[in-house]
Amino acid sequence: MRLYLKSLMALFCLCFAGSAHAQLSIDITKSEFDPIRIAVTDFQSDDARTKQIAQDIAGVIRANLERSGLFDVLEPAGFVGTAPDIRYQPTFADWRVIKAQGLVVGRIVRDSDSRLSVEYRLWDVYGESQLEGLRLGTSPDNWRRIAHQISDSIYKRLTGEEGYFDSRIVYIAESGPKINRTKRLSIMDQDGANVKALLTGPGMVLTPRFDRNAQKIAYLSYEGRRPEVYLMDIETGRREKLGAFDGMTTSPRFSPDGRKLVFTQMNRGNSEIYSFDLASRTSTRLTDSPGIDTSPSYSADGKKIVFNSDRGGTPQLYVMNADGKNPKRISFGKGRYTAPVWSPRGDKIAFTKSGGGKFSIGVMNTDGSGERTLSSSYLDEGPTWAPNGRVVLFTREGRGERGLSSVYSVDLTGRNLRKVPTPTGASDPAWSPLLPTRSR
Amino acid sequence: MNVIVSKGLKLAVLMTAAGFIGACSTTPKVAEVTPPPKPVEKPVFADPEPMPAPQARTQAQTTAPVFTPLPDDYVVPGSVEDFNKTAGDRVFFGYDQSSLTSQARDVLRAQANWMNSYPQTIAVIGGHADERGTREYNLSLGEKRASAVKDFLVSQGVDPSRITTVSYGKERPIAGGSTESAWAMNRNGHTAIIAGANS
Numbered sequence: 001m002r003l004y005l006k007s008l009m010a011l012f013c014l015c016f017a018g019s020a021h022a023q024l025s026i027d028i029t030k031s032e033f034d035p036i037r038i039a040v041t042d043f044q045s046d047d048a049r050t051k052q053i054a055q056d057i058a059g060v061i062r063a064n065l066e067r068s069g070l071f072d073v074l075e076p077a078g079f080v081g082t083a084p085d086i087r088y089q090p091t092f093a094d095w096r097v098i099k100a101q102g103l104v105v106g107r108i109v110r111d112s113d114s115r116l117s118v119e120y121r122l123w124d125v126y127g128e129s130q131l132e133g134l135r136l137g138t139s140p141d142n143w144r145r146i147a148h149q150i151s152d153s154i155y156k157r158l159t160g161e162e163g164y165f166d167s168r169i170v171y172i173a174e175s176g177p178k179i180n181r182t183k184r185l186s187i188m189d190q191d192g193a194n195v196k197a198l199l200t201g202p203g204m205v206l207t208p209r210f211d212r213n214a215q216k217i218a219y220l221s222y223e224g225r226r227p228e229v230y231l232m233d234i235e236t237g238r239r240e241k242l243g244a245f246d247g248m249t250t251s252p253r254f255s256p257d258g259r260k261l262v263f264t265q266m267n268r269g270n271s272e273i274y275s276f277d278l279a280s281r282t283s284t285r286l287t288d289s290p291g292i293d294t295s296p297s298y299s300a301d302g303k304k305i306v307f308n309s310d311r312g313g314t315p316q317l318y319v320m321n322a323d324g325k326n327p328k329r330i331s332f333g334k335g336r337y338t339a340p341v342w343s344p345r346g347d348k349i350a351f352t353k354s355g356g357g358k359f360s361i362g363v364m365n366t367d368g369s370g371e372r373t374l375s376s377s378y379l380d381e382g383p384t385w386a387p388n389g390r391v392v393l394f395t396r397e398g399r400g401e402r403g404l405s406s407v408y409s410v411d412l413t414g415r416n417l418r419k420v421p422t423p424t425g426a427s428d429p430a431w432s433p434l435l436p437t438r439s440r
Numbered sequence: 441m442n443v444i445v446s447k448g449l450k451l452a453v454l455m456t457a458a459g460f461i462g463a464c465s466t467t468p469k470v471a472e473v474t475p476p477p478k479p480v481e482k483p484v485f486a487d488p489e490p491m492p493a494p495q496a497r498t499q500a501q502t503t504a505p506v507f508t509p510l511p512d513d514y515v516v517p518g519s520v521e522d523f524n525k526t527a528g529d530r531v532f533f534g535y536d537q538s539s540l541t542s543q544a545r546d547v548l549r550a551q552a553n554w555m556n557s558y559p560q561t562i563a564v565i566g567g568h569a570d571e572r573g574t575r576e577y578n579l580s581l582g583e584k585r586a587s588a589v590k591d592f593l594v595s596q597g598v599d600p601s602r603i604t605t606v607s608y609g610k611e612r613p614i615a616g617g618s619t620e621s622a623w624a625m626n627r628n629g630h631t632a633i634i635a636g637a638n639s
Contacts, residue, residue: 178571178616204611206575220579226606227579248583248607251576264580266607269538269587271580292580308577314536315577338574352574359574378618381574397571401616428575 023131024101024124026070028159028390030413035072036158038065038102039095041083042076043118047110053143054108057118060147061104063191064165065154067409068391069416074100086121095125102131104154114139118146122154132157144193145435152434164386165190168432169393170208170217173197174405174425183427185219187234190431192421198232207382207428211254214432218242218252218261229263243281253341255298255322262286262296262305273307275322286324295339298322299366300346306330306366308338317351319366330368339382342366344433345389348412350374352381352394361394363412374414378403384431393420395427518558518638523631527551531589533627536573538584540592544629548589551631552596559599561636565589567607568614568630570623575609582607589629 026036040062043054058076065071080097084090086107095103106120115137122132134153136146145166152163173186173195185205188195199205203223210217214234221230224241229249232239242249247267254261261276265283273287273296286305287293292315295308299322306319312329317337320327331337335355342349348363353373360376361383379397386392390412396419397405405427407420420426515522523529528551531544540548555561567586569578586605594600615622 179613181611183611206579206611226604248579250579264576266580266583269584269591271583292577292584294580295574295576338577354572354574359572379571399618403618 023127023129024158026159028070028161028411028413035070036101037072037074037099038104038154039074039079039098039100040065040076040104041079041106043106043108043120044083044086045108045110047108050108050110050116050140053116053140054106057106057108057143057147057150058104060144060191061151061154064148064151067191067418068155069411070155070159071102074098086119089128090123092123092125092128095123100125102154102158104150106150111137116140116143116146118143118150120150120153122157144189148190149437161390162388162434164388164391164431164434166435166437167387168214168435169407169420169429170198170210170219170432171407171422171429172205172208172427173422174427177401178403179401181425185232186426188422195423198234198237207251207430209253209430210432212256212258212433214435216254217430218254218263220250220252229261242276243283245283251294251296253297256300256302256344262298264294264296273305273324284324286320286322287327288324297341297349299342300344304342304366306340306342306349308340317349317368330364330366331371332368333371341383341385343385343389344387348389350383350385350392352383361392361410363392372414374410374412375408375417380408382428384429386431387434393429393431395429397427516638518561520633520637520639523551523554523561523633523637527554527631529632530628530630532624533585533629535570535623535627536581537627538581538588540588545592548592549596552593552598555593555598555602556596558636558638559602561602561633563593563603564632564634565593565603565605566612566630566632567605568612568626568628569610570626571610571613571618572623573610575611578609579607582609585627585629589631593631 040058042058045051045054062073066073078098081094084105086105090103103123103125109117111117117135117137119135121130124131132153136149138146148166151165155163167190168187169190170187173184175182183204184197185199185208186197201223203221206220208217208219217232218229220227227248229242229252230239245265247265249263249265251264252261259278263274264271265274270290271292271294272285273293274283274285276283289311292310293307296305298305303322304319305322306317308315309318315336315338316329317331317340318327318329335353337351337353339352340349349366350363353360353362358376359380361374361380362371364371377396378399381395383392383394391409393407393409395405396408397403404425407426407429409420410417515525528547531547565586567582569581586607590603590605593603613626615625
């Protein structure tokens with residue numbers, strides 16, 4: 001964490017004139033397309049001490065692009081000719097031999113013992129032009145983040161959408177059989193690196209969620225006299241109970257402006273949704289119906305809340321104004337709908353749907369139209385959005401006593417289902433926004 | 441203290457009036473004189489074994505206690521084991537249901553009778569759900585179930601201040617499988633006597 005906060009990033013375009021003819025790009029909203037063939041060369045280094053980092057940065061970029069499903073990342077072993085020097089235009093013909101459409105080259109300059117500059121360029125091999133160039137300053141131990149930021153730059157230049165690689169995931173690390181499972185609050189980078197336990201106490205922790213700065217999380221903990229929502233500052237480790245409430249509290253989510261939190265309070269069998277003002281520390285009840293109202297999630301503009309209610313007999317999705325007024329049911333398909341979460345782009349709601357012995361992750365427009373299924377298994381649940389609203393993570397749990405939980409990712413078109421590598425079982429992922437790029 | 445265990449041999453001290461374990465600080469104030477529970481019958485046994493000497497006693501006793509080895513299935517009245525055996529500590533629910541079946545009501549009537557007989561006891565009701573529901577929904581469902589159990593016990597005369605509820609959702613299954621029978625086991629309300637029981 002310390003590294004992330006310290007990282008200071010200097011962004012400026014390296015000056016190579018780009019030409020204006022038809023450029024390499026990909027439309028990620030289409031479900032059928034040819035992945036871009038891209039070659040990422042090992043970065044060059046003028047200093048023996050940074051040679052390994054130069055290679056590792058290229059490795060992380062290749063892995064990120066490959067995992068996105070949008071790129072066909074070419075094997076370095078098949079490259080023809082010598083690695084291009086970033087200072088000169090590459091020999092494009094060498095890269096057309098292996099049908100590379102995009103070419104990434106870079107180098108590390110050691111400014112001092114504690115500072116590196118990392119430069120990169122993205123070339124359009126057939127257009128023979130530079131598409132992007134960046135120089136990023138950092139401390140040597142922060143090289144992974146630089147690799148993620150370069151990946152985001154490449155992704156953005158070729159898709160026209162913000163990337164999501166410079167981000168983290170809080171999740172619950174699980175171990176043991178289902179009847180005796182331990183659940184610990186953990187955090188990792190988006191690609192599964194830098195796994196760290198955030199809490200080591202014995203109390204079970206569930207459903208962590210990030211605030212908009214990726215600095216605070218809210219979660220449900222069983223450490224106290226009764227299960228309640230807690231807040232934690234990831235940097236300092238400082239944590240506190242959300243407040244003193246009458247009953248159990250669950251299901252926290254921050255508002256997009258970070259000033260509020262919505263959560264569920266349970267009392268005498270009745271679950272109701274409340275908003276909590278973090279400055280005044282006052283709560284306001286938003287729902288009033290017998291039975292279950294839970295899993296609230298703010299819209300991207302903070303004006304609405306999607307939530308889960310069984311007021312109609314079975315669990316379904318509803319949207320209400322942020323003050324609780326005007327609740328309207330939006331899910332009408334066959335099955336039970338739970339765990340809705342509004343996309344950070346504002347255009348979609350992801351949810352869990354169950355029925356017929358299966359649990360699916362789906363998305364729909366915010367009025368309930370255009371429902372699509374992204375994945376399905378014995379038990380898929382709890383979607384969380386990538387910062388750019390193009391990928392979701394969710395929990396997949398296996399059948400039976402030893403059925404393990406894992407975190408999976410799938411993109412919005414339902415393609416590219418992948419398991420996120422974790423050292424133990426993993427559940428309840430929450431994807432952070434893009435990390436802040438300036439120290440504070 | 442009314443139990444002394446020596447070298448694994450289960451012994452009980454049967455005293456003329458049963459004492460009770462001091463309740464923890466969360467219990468309501470315990471009356472000075474507790475109503476005596478149902479008289480304990482001295483169990484009959486065929487092969488008395490020599491009495492081991494009791495371990496050092498912490499309190500002087502005015503009346504010499506009678507040490508009686510007990511059969512293996514002997515249950516101390518007013519103990520958690522007694523509660524589990526005479527009443528049953530779990531009731532079960534249908535899928536996505538929090539209404540009490542007639543079977544569940546029978547169990548809860550027995551639980552209420554027991555709690556009414558041992559009015560110093562304190563219970564926590566845990567509400568549980570099977571794995572076929574999402575996490576937050578199941579936490580709410582577990583809370584509904586725990587509350588249904590509490591409400592019924594209160595309707596049978598148990599003071600509401602003696603019962604708290606907590607939901608575990610689907611996080612604490614008692615059966616690990618993914619079968620109809622495992623799911624049925626895992627949809628339950630569990631009454632745990634956490635204070636005031638004899639031991």
